[in-house]
Structures are given as structure tokens and as C-alpha cells.
Amino acid sequence: xTSVLYDTQGPRAKRxxxxxxxxxxxxxxxxxxxxxxxxxxxxxxxxxxxxxFVHSEAWSTYLWPGLQNTLKAAALAMVIALPLGAxxxxxxxxxxxxxxxxxxxxxxxxxxxxxxxxxxxADAAYSxxxxxxSDDRPLYAVITGLVLYNSSVLAEIxxxxxxxxxxxxxxxxxxxGLRKNQVMRFILLPQAVTAMxxxxxxxxxxxxxxxxxxxxxxxFPELLASVSPMSAYYxxxxxxxxxxxxxxxxxxxxxxxxxxxxxxxxxxxxxxxxGVVLAPAAVGGTESTGTxxxxxx
Amino acid sequence: MxxxxxxxxxxxxxxxxxxxxxxGSDDKKDSDSSGGGKKITIGIKFDQxxxxxxxxxxxxxFDVDVATYVAxxxxxxxxxxxxxxxKSADRENALxxxxxxxxxxxxxxxxxxxxxxxxxxxxxxxxxxxxxRSDDTAIKSPSDLNSKKLCSVTGSTSxxxxxxxxxxxxxxxxxxxxxxxxxxxxxKAIDALTTDDSILAGYASQAAFKGxxxxxxxxxxxxxxxxxxxxxxxxxxxxxxALEAMVSDGSWQKAVDKNFGPAQYKNEPAPxxxxxxx
Amino acid sequence: MSGPPVRRPxxxxxxxxxxxxxxxxxxxxLQGYDLLGAFWMTVKLTVLSAVGSLxxxxxxxxxxxxxxxxxxxxxxxxxxxxxxxxxxxxxxxTSLGLDQTLRVSLGSDQVDxxxxxxxxxxxxxxxSAFVCEALRSxxxxxxxxxxxxxxxxxxxxxxxxxxxxxxxxxxxxxxxxTNVLIALTKNTTVAAAIGVAEAATLxxxxxxxxxxxxxxxxxxxxxxxxxxxxxxxxxGWVGKKVAVKR
Numbered sequence: 001x002t003s004v005l006y007d008t009q010g011p012r013a014k015r016x017x018x019x020x021x022x023x024x025x026x027x028x029x030x031x032x033x034x035x036x037x038x039x040x041x042x043x044x045x046x047x048x049x050x051x052x053f054v055h056s057e058a059w060s061t062y063l064w065p066g067l068q069n070t071l072k073a074a075a076l077a078m079v080i081a082l083p084l085g086a087x088x089x090x091x092x093x094x095x096x097x098x099x100x101x102x103x104x105x106x107x108x109x110x111x112x113x114x115x116x117x118x119x120x121x122a123d124a125a126y127s128x129x130x131x132x133x134s135d136d137r138p139l140y141a142v143i144t145g146l147v148l149y150n151s152s153v154l155a156e157i158x159x160x161x162x163x164x165x166x167x168x169x170x171x172x173x174x175x176x177g178l179r180k181n182q183v184m185r186f187i188l189l190p191q192a193v194t195a196m197x198x199x200x201x202x203x204x205x206x207x208x209x210x211x212x213x214x215x216x217x218x219x220f221p222e223l224l225a226s227v228s229p230m231s232a233y234y235x236x237x238x239x240x241x242x243x244x245x246x247x248x249x250x251x252x253x254x255x256x257x258x259x260x261x262x263x264x265x266x267x268x269x270x271x272x273x274x275g276v277v278l279a280p281a282a283v284g285g286t287e288s289t290g291t292x293x294x295x296x297x
Numbered sequence: 298m299x300x301x302x303x304x305x306x307x308x309x310x311x312x313x314x315x316x317x318x319x320x321g322s323d324d325k326k327d328s329d330s331s332g333g334g335k336k337i338t339i340g341i342k343f344d345q346x347x348x349x350x351x352x353x354x355x356x357x358x359f360d361v362d363v364a365t366y367v368a369x370x371x372x373x374x375x376x377x378x379x380x381x382x383x384k385s386a387d388r389e390n391a392l393x394x395x396x397x398x399x400x401x402x403x404x405x406x407x408x409x410x411x412x413x414x415x416x417x418x419x420x421x422x423x424x425x426x427x428x429x430r431s432d433d434t435a436i437k438s439p440s441d442l443n444s445k446k447l448c449s450v451t452g453s454t455s456x457x458x459x460x461x462x463x464x465x466x467x468x469x470x471x472x473x474x475x476x477x478x479x480x481x482x483x484x485k486a487i488d489a490l491t492t493d494d495s496i497l498a499g500y501a502s503q504a505a506f507k508g509x510x511x512x513x514x515x516x517x518x519x520x521x522x523x524x525x526x527x528x529x530x531x532x533x534x535x536x537x538x539a540l541e542a543m544v545s546d547g548s549w550q551k552a553v554d555k556n557f558g559p560a561q562y563k564n565e566p567a568p569x570x571x572x573x574x575x
Numbered sequence: 576m577s578g579p580p581v582r583r584p585x586x587x588x589x590x591x592x593x594x595x596x597x598x599x600x601x602x603x604x605l606q607g608y609d610l611l612g613a614f615w616m617t618v619k620l621t622v623l624s625a626v627g628s629l630x631x632x633x634x635x636x637x638x639x640x641x642x643x644x645x646x647x648x649x650x651x652x653x654x655x656x657x658x659x660x661x662x663x664x665x666x667x668x669t670s671l672g673l674d675q676t677l678r679v680s681l682g683s684d685q686v687d688x689x690x691x692x693x694x695x696x697x698x699x700x701x702x703s704a705f706v707c708e709a710l711r712s713x714x715x716x717x718x719x720x721x722x723x724x725x726x727x728x729x730x731x732x733x734x735x736x737x738x739x740x741x742x743x744x745x746x747x748x749x750x751x752x753t754n755v756l757i758a759l760t761k762n763t764t765v766a767a768a769i770g771v772a773e774a775a776t777l778x779x780x781x782x783x784x785x786x787x788x789x790x791x792x793x794x795x796x797x798x799x800x801x802x803x804x805x806x807x808x809x810x811g812w813v814g815k816k817v818a819v820k821r
Contacts, residue, residue: 004722005740006642006732013642021645028649038677042484048505061353093333112803113796114761116775120782121792127394128789134381134396136339154752202708205659212661216473216768217779219382224661226472229351229382235505236479238671246660246668253659386779390788409784446686451770451779468686471770477667481675 039239040182049237053244058230066226067248073139073222074208077146082200084147085154090184092159110152110169116213119145123218142214142222150207157203161196162188194267201260205253223248328496337373339364340383340391340400344474347499347556348403359495360522362552363420363543364401367524370539373533385453389413392527399532400525403496405454406573416523417536420549422565422574423520424555425455425463426494427513428501430482436489439517442467445488448478455492463517482510489513495518498562519574537570537573580783605794613777614798620691620763620773621802624698625756632706632749633741639711642732643813657704662765666697670769685774698759705755713748714740731784749814756810757803 009017039045052058091103110118123141126132132140165188173187215225223245231241341360342349349360353389361380368378383391383402391397392414399417403554427447429436436442442464449456451471459467470487472478479500490497494512501510524540526532543549544567555563568574638650657665670693673679682693717740725739764775778795782788 003640003642004719004726005640005735007726009413009642017643020643024643024645024649035677042676044676057353061351069691108804108807109800111757112800112807114764114775114799116764117792117796117799120778121789121796124788124792127396134391134394137396160750202658209659209661212663213765216663219387221382224663228476229343231476232346233349233352233476235503236476236481236500237505238474238476238482238667239676241662242667242671246664249661249664250656250659251622254655257659386782451767451776469770470686470690472670473768477671479670484676484678486675486678 006092044239048235049240052230052234052237053240058234062226062230062233063223063244063248066221066223067252069139069221070208070211070223070252073142073146073211073220077143077150077207077211078204080143081147081151081154084151086189088151088155089158089162090101093162095180107152107155110148111156113149115145115149115210116217118148119214120217121145122148138214138218139218141218142211142220144208145214148212149210150203153203153206154200157196157199158192161192161199164195165191194264197260197264197267201257204256204260208247208253208256218276311411336377336379336480337368337371338379338381338397339368340381340388340397340402342384342402343382344476345403345496345499346503347562348496349401350499351355351380351382357556358499359552359556360401360403362556363540364399364524366543366548366552367399367401367536367539370542372533382422385450389524392525395527398526402525403493403520403524403526404523405493405520406523407454409526413528414525415528415530415533418523418540418570419531419568419573420519420524420540420543421495421522422558422568423493423495423522424516425458425491425518426497426515426518427489427491428482428497428510429513430485431489431509431511435515436515437484439515440461442489442491446470446486448481448487448490449474449492450475450478453492458518459491478505479510495522495557495562495564498557502559502561521568521573541570586791599717608777608781610777610794610798613772614802616691616771616773617760617763618802620694620698620766620771621756623695624702624759624763626758627695627699628702628706628755632703633710635703636710636714637736639707640714640736643694654704657701658708662697662701662762663768666694666765666768669693669697669700676685690766690769690771694763694769694771698762698766701762702755702759705758706752708745709748710741710764712751715745716747719742745817746817746819749810749817753807753810753814757807760803760806761799765820769801 007013022296036045043049044124088103088107091099092107094103122144123137126137126141126144162184169187169191170183173183178186211220211222212222212224215222218227227238227241227245231238234241341356341358341364343351343359345360347358350356365375365378369375381391381397383397383400385402388400388402388404389410392400401420403423404410404416405423406419410416412570427436429443436445442459444467445464446468447459447464448470449459451473456469456471459469470478470481475490475496478487478490482490489499493515494514497512500506501512505547524536526536540549543552549567553564635650635653638646639654641647670690673696674681674689674693681689683689683692721739721743722735725735730738763773766773767776767779770776774795780793781791785791
């Protein structure tokens with residue numbers, strides 16, 4: 001693969017690259033060796049600490065129920081937050097100040113507060129003003145917190161995605177006589193979606209990860225919270241438990257991002273978008289215009 | 298047009314995810330409701346071996362046995378009990394909001410807590426102690442803990458006790474769970490894990506730690522375990538009667554032998570109801 | 576919190592006292608808590624982690640667009656792994672793994688200091704993945720001609736990156752980086768998991784000891800807004816100022 005950032009490599013550059021690679025490899029291998037031997041010294045690699053995870057017992061008692069709750073909360077939060085985010089994002093672009101300003105205030109307010117605080121607040125509010133059963137309340141509070149925060153972040157992504165489109169698009173659309181909402185629905189949003197997709201997906205990953213906060217503050221029995229009874233039962237194998245849970249999160253989020261990039265590929269095939277895409281590719285390709293859509297955590 | 302495709306595709310995926318998870322929860326609800334109309338919700342700990350623990354075989358521990366007995370006296374069979382995790386910091390809130398009917402979760406009776414909730418019992422007298430490595434001979438009295446590295450659970454009373462009176466110069470590492478403390482204790486990053494001896498005994502007797510850790514036997518405080526109920530609840534009197542019956546018919550001793558026996562924990566005799574040792 | 580009442584003429588004090596009393600009742604639950612100290616810890620965590628993750632994130636971005644395949648692979652793997660794990664797990668790993676098990680010395684014997692440094696390390700490890708991705712998108716916005724011209728006058732990769740491409744890339748990603756910084760500010764609350772005494776730790780113990788849950792939540796929400804909103808506004812203005820007009 002060539003890049004515009006460096007020249008095609010000649011023999012000397014190739015030799016130098018091999019040298020750098022070798023040095024990097026040695027340093028990395030040394031670090032890995034040190035980590036593994038140290039862990040081994042402290043008995044952290046002992047088979048008893050890892051054995052539970054090859055039996056179905058640990059999965060059926062602790063991990064799978066936790067994973068189910070994580071998936072449920074994340075999926076519901078996504079389903080609610082995506083349309084809400086699109087709504088607020090478009091509302092912030094409205095020509096009417098009485099729509100634009102309240103939308104902006106709401107978005108900025110919820111973006112400024114930690115999700116953790118929002119979840120605690122939602123839980124307290126549900127318990128004080130509704131009679132939700134105590135079994136469902138943590139789930140609702142987690143979803144509320146996630147939706148309030150993430151829909152405001154998604155709103156910003158949608159807004160930036162629409163703003164990143166060339167002005168000519170909406171001007172041309174208006175010139176052929178489309179109404180404002182037609183311009184948005186038929187011209188701007190379809191193009192903006194391709195431009196926003198990577199940013200939206202990274203926000204969806206955030207939703208999956210942030211369900212873990214519910215376990216920490218509201219005893220919502222999600223995946224990460226399952227570590228505490230699990231490691232207590234299997235002789236304090238905290239490092240092994242956290243590693244396994246981290247791997248599950250990686251697998252989960254990786255499949256989410258892979259699905260999204262497959263979707264993105266399908267969307268872009270056979271269609272020339274004028275919008276900029278926050279493509280994961282390195283520098284190169286066609287000349288790009290406009291500014292990137294905000295990546296958020 | 299494309300927009301519609303994305304929306305449709307995303308909707309399908311999310312719908313699948315929701316139904317997949319919803320199925321799981323439906324199963325649970327079915328099994329819950331099969332037990333008959335009335336239910337009782339009891340708050341326990343999920344991560345304290347010997348006290349209250351979630352295991353692949355179900356819930357076990359001394360608190361669980363006491364709670365099951367009490368629930369039985371209140372007219373609930375074992376399958377009508379719904380166990381719920383109540384972490385230390387959430388216990389008062391869980392009671393005042395009515396999330397649980399009562400709490401048996403290594404819940405020490407203290408004047409501050411009595412302002413917010415009512416306590417039945419006490420049903421066990423424990424003491425704050427330290428868990429140390431078996432080869433550690435340096436810790437013999439609470440004052441030896443000064444200059445040592447202690448570990449406890451974030452925001453627990455044990456942690457506050459150390460700071461406020463027992464060993465003000467000791468350094469305190471706080472983690473969300475006791476298991477995390479044990480990892481450090483094993484690798485000598487931490488010198489002692491401090492909390493109630495009843496809890497420590499459970500950890501010390503786990504197969505993975507046999508012979509590695511021991512209790513310091515310092516008896517630094519008196520912890521009167523009570524059963525927490527909502528302020529002003531009429532459950533308090535009924536639970537007290539049940540607890541008295543549990544001691545007199547020998548079930549209390551049986552539960553002690555079953556849960557603390559393997560841990561070699563020398564427990565105090567059954568406390569008298571309402572007699573709080575300060 | 577609210578300072579001692581300023582000396583007032585006698586006649587007016589009787590009139591002023593109802594207000595003072597009301598104030599005392601409203602903020603009663605703040606008595607005895609070091610609210611400023613906790614938020615100061617949040618600020619320290621934020622600033623140090625921000626500087627660290629900017630450096631490490633830039634290095635990662637350099638690796639990901641660089642000519643050495645192995646470093647490219649490492650950069651990609653690092654970002655994809657770290658971005659997909661909850662921050663709580665990463666912070667607990669720094670403490671349980673680095674400190675308690677691997678016994679890496681962080682130059683202090685004090686538990687509190689070590690925990691603070693571990694939290695900063697964890698936050699840097701996590702946030703730098705996002706800084707890297709933001710920067711890479713910024714590099715994408717730099718016109719190809721810039722890099723080509725730089726190469727044509729004989730600059731090597733490091734020079735192209737540091738002298739030509741990155742300075743322009745940084746100017747176009749002030750917005751996304753601001754989002755990362757704001758998220759970082761709020762993410763410092765996760766440091767509570769290893770016992771760092773920052774705002775969320777204090778909030779938790781206040782909620783445990785006091786009854787006014789909603790009032791406490793509101794105070795902390797306000798505190799975070801005081802930190803994040805000005806940052807957002809200031810950097811938004813900076814971003815507009817320095818943006819490369821094309």
C-alpha cells in the first residue's frame with residue numbers, strides 16, 4: 001500500500017523499515033515476556049483461575065445473564081436515542097429560532113453532564129414519582145441516562161453531518177422547487193447518513209460500554225457487574241474475570257462496527273456521495289473537502 | 298431512498314437484538330410467577346462467601362439461611378423468595394423505596410442507620426478484623442496497622458473506622474469488591490484486608506486460599522448484624538419473634554455450623570434480641 | 576461554602592437573616608464536605624490526562640499512517656481493542672494489573688498518590704485511542720497536494736507529518752478534540768473505581784450519608800457544567816479562529 005505521506009520505498013528505505021520493524025518487535029516481545037512472566041510469578045496464570053470459563057457453569061450463572069441485560073439496555077437505548085438524536089440534530093438547524101434555541105439548550109445541557117449522574121438522577125426520579133416495579137427500575141434508569149446523553153451527542157453528529165454537505169446540494173434542491181422538509185428528507189439526510197455513519201457507530205459502541213456504569217451505580221445486573229459475584233465464587237480470580245469480560249465487550253463491539261462498515265460499503269456502492277466520510281483509510285485517495293464529523297466518546 | 302434502506306436494516310438488527318434478549322427475560326418471569334401469588338423480596342449480598350453468595354447452585358450463606366428461616370416463619374416458602382443484591386451503599390435507599398421487604402446483608406446496626414431504617418435482631422455479633430498472609434507475624438494489635446497498607450471496600454464502615462480511630466496512619470486502598478483486595482493481598486501489594494471477621498472467614502476458607510491467609514484475631518469493633526426493615530414497618534416485631542424461634546429450636550446453631558464450620562470461624566454465641574453490644 | 580455573613584449595620588441584620596437562614600437550609604447538606612477539593616481533583620485528572628493522551632494519541636496516529644507495517648498493525652490493534660472496552664475495566668486493570676500484580680513502581684509509596692497516577696495512566700490509555708482517530712480524520716482533510724508538495728521538496732515521512740500535515744490537521748480537528756476533552760472531563764468520574772477522591776467519589780458518599788439525593792445530583796451536575804460548558808465554548812471559538820479556510 002502506498003500513501004501520499006511517504007515516497008515509494010527504495011532499497012535503503014526498505015532496509016531501514018525492516019530495522020525499525022525488528023526493533024519494535026523486540027521491544028514489544030520483551031514487554032509481553034515481562035508481563036507474562038510477572039503474571040506467572042504471581043500465580044495469575046494458574047489454571048484454577050481460568051478453568052471456570054471453559055465450563056458452562058460460569059457462563060450460565062454469571063456471564064450470560066449479565067450479557068443479556070447489557071444487550072437489552074444497549075439495544076433499547078439505541079432504538080430510542082437514534083430517532084431522538086436525529087430529531088434534535090435537525091431541530092438545531094431549523095430556520096425558526098423558537099425551535100432552534102430550545103433544541104440547542106437541551107442538547108448542550110445533557111452533553112455537559114456525566115451519564116453516571118443522569119442515571120442516578122433518573123433512578124431517584126422514577127422511584128419518587130412513578131410506581132415502576134423495582135425489578136425494572138434500574139433498567140429504565142440506565143436506558144433513560146443513556147438516551148438523554150447519547151441522543152444529544154447523536155444530535156451533534158447529525159447536525160455536523162448535514163452541515164458538511166456542500167451548499168450547492170440544498171441550493172439546487174430548492175431551485176427545482178422542493179420544499180424545506182423535502183430538501184431535508186430526499187437530498188440532505190440520505191447523503192449525510194453515509195458521512196455520519198462511522199461517527200454514529202462509534203457512539204453506539206459508547207452506548208454498549210456505558211451500560212456498565214449502570215452496574216456500578218444502580219446495581220443493574222449487567223455484564224461487568226457479574227464480575228463481582230463471579231470472582232468471589234472462583235477464588236478472587238479478578239484478573240482472569242476482567243480479561244474474559246473485556247474480551248466479550250471487544251467481540252460485541254467489534255461485531256457492531258463490522259456490521260456498520262459492511263452497511264456503509266453497501267450504501268456507498270453505486271452511489272457517489274459528495275459528502276465527506278470519516279473513512280478509516282489512511283491519507284490518500286480523492287481530494288477531500290469539508291471538515292470531519294466530531295468523534296465523541 | 299438509501300436512507301430508508303439503512304433505517305430498515307438497522308431496525309431489523311435492533312429488533313432482533315431486543316427480541317433475543319426479551320426472550321431470555323420472559324423465561325425468567327414465567328418461572329417467577331409459577332411459585333404462586335405472593336412473593337417476598339429479600340436483599341442480600343451476592344459476593345460474600347459464607348454470608349451471602351450467588352453460586353451456580355443457588356444462593357448460599359449464613360444471611361441467606363437466616364433470611365430463608367425468617368421468611369418461612371412469615372409464611373413464605375423457599376421458592377416464593379426473590380433474592381436481590383443490595384450493595385452496602387444502597388441498603389437504606391432500597392428499604393425506604395420499598396425495593397426489598399427486608400435486608401439480611403451483613404448489615405451492622407449503627408445509630409446513624411437507625412435514623413433511616415429499623416432493625417430487627419441482632420442475629421449475629423461479629424468484629425472488625427484483618428485478613429493477613431499466613432506468614433505475616435508483624436500484625437498483632439490494631440496499632441500495628443499504622444504504616445501498613447490496608448484494603449477495604451469503597452465507602453464501607455470498616456474503611457471509615459480505620460481512618461477515624463483504629464489506625465489513622467495506615468494507608469487505605471479502596472476497591473469496589475473484596476476480591477480485588479485479595480488479588481493485592483496475594484501479591485503483597487497490600488498488607489491486610491479489613492472488614493468483619495465473619496466475612497473474612499468465608500474468604501479465608503475458600504479452596505483457592507487454603508493455608509495462604511489467616512485472620513488476625515484483633516476484634517477491633519463490635520458489629521451487631523441486624524435485619525433491616527423499612528422505618529416503622531410492622532415486620533420488625535414478626536422478624537424478632539422468628540429470630541428468637543430460630544435460636545431456641547436450634548436452627549440458628551445449625552446454620553452457623555453449616556456456614557462457618559468449614560471456615561473455622563469461632564463465632565460469638567447467639568445474641569439476645571434487642572441487645573446491641575457497643 | 577457560602578462565606579461568613581459580612582458585617583452589616585445592626586438594623587439591617589434582622590431583615591437579612593431570613594435569607595441567610597434559607598441559604599443555610601438549602602445548602603445544609605454541603606456542610607463538612609470538601610466539594611472544591613473533589614472538583615479540583617477532577618480538574619487535575621483531566622488536565623494531566625489530556626496532555627498525556629494528546630501526546631500518545633498523536634504518536635499512535637503517526638504509527639497508523641506511517642510506513643512501517645508492524646507499527647501500523649500495532650496502532651490499529653491498539654485503537655480497536657482499547658476503544659471497545661469500558662473505561663472502568665481499563666482503570667481497574669491499571670490498578671489490579673500494573674500496580675497490584677506487576678508491581679510497577681510509579682515513584683511513590685503513598686497509596687493515594689499511586690492511585691492518582693494509575694488513574695491518569697488509564698485515562699491516557701483510553702482517551703488517546705479517540706485522539707488518534709480524531710487526528711486521523713483531520714489528516715484526511717488535508718489536501719493531497721500538501722503532502723505531495725512536501726515530498727517533492729525532499730522531506731521525509733517524519734518531516735512531512737510534523738512540519739506540513741499535522742499542523743494543518745490539528746487546526747481542523749479542534750472541534751472533535753474538544754468533544755474528546757469534554758468526554759474526558761466526565762470520564763474522570765470512573766477513577767472512583769480505584770478510590771481516587773474525585774467528584775463522583777464524594778457524590779457517592781454524600782448520597783450515602785445525606786437524604787437529599789436530587790439536590791446532591793443537581794449540585795454535581797452543575798459542577799460538571801461549570802467545567803465542560805466554558806471549555807466547549809472557548810475551544811469552539813478557538814476552533815473557528817484557527818480553522819484552515821479552503
